[in-house]
Amino acid sequence: xxxxxxxxxxxxxxxxxxxxxxxxxxxxxxxxxxxxxxxxxxxxxxxxxxxxxxxxxxxxxxxxxxxxxxxxxxxxxxxxxxxxxxxxxxxxxxxxxxxxxxxxxxxxxxxxxxxxxxxxxxxxxxxxxxxxxxxxxxxxxxxxxxxxxxxxxxxxxxxxxxxxxxxxxxxxxxxxxxxxxxxxxxxxxxxxxxxxxxxxxxxxxxxxxxxxxxxxxxxxxxxxxxxxxxxxxxxxxxxxxxxxxxxxxxxxxxxxxxxxxxxxxxxxxxxxxxxxxxxxxxxxxxxxxxxxxxxxxxxxxxxxxxxxxxxxxxxxxxxxxxxxxxxxxxxxxxxxxxxxxxxxxxxxxxxxxxxxxxxxxxxxxxxxxxxxxxxxxxxxxxxxxxxxxxxxxxxxxxxxxxxxxxxxxxxxxxxxxxxxxxxxxxxxxxxxxxxxxxxxxxxxxxxxxxxxxxxxxxxxxxxxxxxxx
Ligand code: LLP
Numbered sequence: 001x002x003x004x005x006x007x008x009x010x011x012x013x014x015x016x017x018x019x020x021x022x023x024x025x026x027x028x029x030x031x032x033x034x035x036x037x038x039x040x041x042x043x044x045x046x047x048x049x050x051x052x053x054x055x056x057x058x059x060x061x062x063x064x065x066x067x068x069x070x071x072x073x074x075x076x077x078x079x080x081x082x083x084x085x086x087x088x089x090x091x092x093x094x095x096x097x098x099x100x101x102x103x104x105x106x107x108x109x110x111x112x113x114x115x116x117x118x119x120x121x122x123x124x125x126x127x128x129x130x131x132x133x134x135x136x137x138x139x140x141x142x143x144x145x146x147x148x149x150x151x152x153x154x155x156x157x158x159x160x161x162x163x164x165x166x167x168x169x170x171x172x173x174x175x176x177x178x179x180x181x182x183x184x185x186x187x188x189x190x191x192x193x194x195x196x197x198x199x200x201x202x203x204x205x206x207x208x209x210x211x212x213x214x215x216x217x218x219x220x221x222x223x224x225x226x227x228x229x230x231x232x233x234x235x236x237x238x239x240x241x242x243x244x245x246x247x248x249x250x251x252x253x254x255x256x257x258x259x260x261x262x263x264x265x266x267x268x269x270x271x272x273x274x275x276x277x278x279x280x281x282x283x284x285x286x287x288x289x290x291x292x293x294x295x296x297x298x299x300x301x302x303x304x305x306x307x308x309x310x311x312x313x314x315x316x317x318x319x320x321x322x323x324x325x326x327x328x329x330x331x332x333x334x335x336x337x338x339x340x341x342x343x344x345x346x347x348x349x350x351x352x353x354x355x356x357x358x359x360x361x362x363x364x365x366x367x368x369x370x371x372x373x374x375x376x377x378x379x380x381x382x383x384x385x386x387x388x389x390x391x392x393x394x395x396x397x398x399x400x401x402x403x404x405x406x407x408x409x410x411x412x413x414x415x416x417x418x419x420x421x422x423x424x425x426x427x428x429x430x431x432x433x434x435x436x437x438x439x440x441x442x443x444x445x446x447x448x449x450x451x452x453x454x455x456x457x458x459x460x461x462x463x464x465x466x467x468x469x
Pocket of ligand 1: 096098099117140239241242243277278279280321322323324325364368424425
């Protein structure tokens, strides 16, 4: 242990830190060792100071599987999936695989009654190999290749979300060749962009996804599908954004979609399904207050019903595609601290705590300015809180895991830190930047662990290098 690193070096209290950031994260919590229920997985607890997930101490998990480590609370995942399936009874819930997918995750989602939304050949293949039947899958993507579409048709994928006129033509040709007539949803850009509490209901058509409601583009696409003898128009789709906390954005989207449904029905087309996409938010910090699944489900159901009744059309079956809301809070990342450094900012100082991962296992902080909650995970501490920044090991100054965090001033090399709510879009967006192998993902359930994804080895990375063939 490097004792120097944990000494006075870590000035305590808010006097020393950057006030801008202090204002952003507020006062230190009364108890730095506490685990906020809204942020940590359901089975997280401290036992003798050590963070446990489903009865598995993180110290034990790291000793066995190494660090950094993604730990998943299997029961939490299953309960979140089940809660969605139940809250949306009478509707279809697709787990958005992009948030995080592996063979076992696909099985868990399937077993809990969810369908799966895939958007590449890779995601499709994992779901199929896991034993998920094609008729439980929906295929997304703004640039599906011919091979991907062909594979989807062969596998009997239950819905294909058409994203362009090019794709409609391509799919029609393949459907004719293969003799499979796919169910098609048309992805509509409704001019709504939602993020957490805010949404913008002005034009947001300037993006790569979907076909614009404005100017009748989406209507023409839907008609092209409906009139194509090789395709079966089944419904419409919209996805308005991510990390959404209130239903207002969905309401505007549903209102606009209902208008389109009415036009199409008036023209003699049948619209059986309205898919409002994903984006349901979770708590990354105790300040985040997402709605309960049941409340959002009720709101969405009644919005769709009301809007369609107002438009005078039969109410289509609702579908949603949550990803983050199923897996996000189920996962944590455990890191080992390697170096600790106090940086003098001229009268102020900041503690830089470097961990053995970083932007290669969590790009969200660098990419979106995401906030996270971090705690000392291998022991309790009664040291004074110090405003800290948890950073990675990559050669980039933007390699930040948690921008502002209160950590005990005695944090030192060898300590374990745990970051909450990393189940979604961390492992799935991981990279090998700086030739860093991707961490393992391990599931904890009832006191034992099982591997979900093996840790990559250096050999795995070097295997693709032709110089070493
Ligand atoms: N459906 C569609 C069509 C989507 O594009 C997405 C996410 C989802 C469902 C699932 O959204 P969720 O419920 O997980 O928010 N990498 C970003 C999020 C990008 C999401 C892209 N599409 C992040 O780390 O926050």
